[in-house]
């Protein structure tokens with residue numbers, strides 16, 4: 326029997342890691358660094374334009390050996406090849422998972438059901454480029470002949486978080502004469518606030534939805550159409566100049582009233598949370614221009630190739646995925662903090678939450694058996710240094726182990742005064758403080774009164790990765806996103822779960838559809854919910870009328 330067909334916890338490497346963990350718990354990062362003065366240089370790698378310092382993790386050479394053995398015993402290499410080949414690795418939806426094809430260079434061939442999908446991708450990219458340029462140079466006019474100055478992306482989940490994150494991240498490269506907004510929430514406030522100061526004659530909506538059936542997006546799109554009609558004299562023909570769509574569902578796009586000529590296509594082998602580099606990135610392309618968008622794709626591709634070809638010991642996404650497994654399953658860590666020291670990446674943690682948690686928040690294996698180990702941790706974070714004045718206290722001195730990813734760039738895009746050195750000093754200071762802390766003796770030596778000593782002790786031994794790149798360029802953003810995409814893949818492959826479905830979002834959607842008419846109908850509905858839900862609905866119906 327092949328080792329990878331053994332349950333995960335029965336594999337030799339997993340068992341060895343269990344025993345090894347008892348030893349690691351007795352070590353400290355202070356000791357590990359003292360015993361190996363070159364550790365900080367040794368446990369660091371360069372790859373795909375990134376420097377990953379993983380020396381401040383609770384690992385030894387033996388840990389690394391065992392984690393890599395676990396990856397091998399889990400057949401990670403074949404799983405990577407299967408994804409890149411276009412095998413249907415999303416088994417519960419019987420789909421290929423080919424976001425890597427979205428950034429494959431023109432001329433490459435990846436076949437899905439006998440069709441070369443790279444050619445299709447390049448065709449859509451060309452169409453997006455023509456459209457984006459027409460909007461950017463003012464050639465695409467609105468219904469009244471005015472040029473388009475405002476772009477509003479309507480979408481949710483993967484059809485929103487990627488576009489908004491990428492827009493914020495690459496704002497430096499964007500056309501500052503245009504306004505970009507993103508409407509996602511079904512809460513009408515989102516739409517109203519996004520449009521209140523805009524002229525419909527200068528506004529173009531991008532309806533972004535893989536399925537073109539999502540309740541939030543369709544509700545917002547209907548309000549957008551009404552807003553346009555109200556503002557443009559009520560002629561339905563006006564819509565064609567102010568609404569384009571990004572979707573896999575041509576029929577639904579037509580049904581909504583958008584000319585399929587103004588639809589930008591993608592495919593069911595692109596998961597929503599893996600789609601920011603597909604046509605879902607249309608708002609990004611309009612903002613930064615086709616050349617920068619191509620550079621973004623190239624950055625993704627460089628990381629894809631690194632992931633596919635680098636030995637596991639030197640493979641950034643594999644190592645990061647393995648560390649997450651190490652802390653989640655052996656240390657019992659519940660979360661991972663992602664801390665970008667780059668203001669432009671302020672929405673990156675929110676983006677990562679869908680990528681990581683919708684992918685790996687799963688409770689059964691590919692075969693449908695309940696897992697006997699923890700899967701996807703909670704990802705969260707805020708940009709530095711803001712977080713330092715908020716939740717870092719708990720990371721430094723709380724009772725929970727929170728592995729942290731620090732993300733930073735050597736060169737700022739906005740060099741003013743001393744800001745960047747101060748920012749970077751904080752990155753290095755935080756990882757140092759987390760790892761090495763401050764002992765009671767050190768606190769006493771500063772003349773601290775004895776009663777205060779325990780409060781001022783930092784235990785240290787808090788693990789972190791430091792991810793360093795030269796500068797936040799479109800290519801660097803692509804590489805960074807791909808780094809996390811493939812780290813998520815690595816985790817999912819070892820946990821033997823389907824990282825590409827999302828059945829867990831269905832039940833709430835279904836129940837909401839049932840409740841909507843119960844809230845809207847005039848006469849008293851005969852409710853068949855549990856007593857809490859029934860009482861809440863009755864209370865809401867009463868309160869909304871008072």
Ligand code: F6P
Nearest residue numbers: 481482483484534535536539597
């Ligand atoms: O929340 C569930 C989900 O299906 C996500 O996976 C997806 O990104 C989002 O809804 C939006 O879906 P669509 O692009 O089809 O509107």
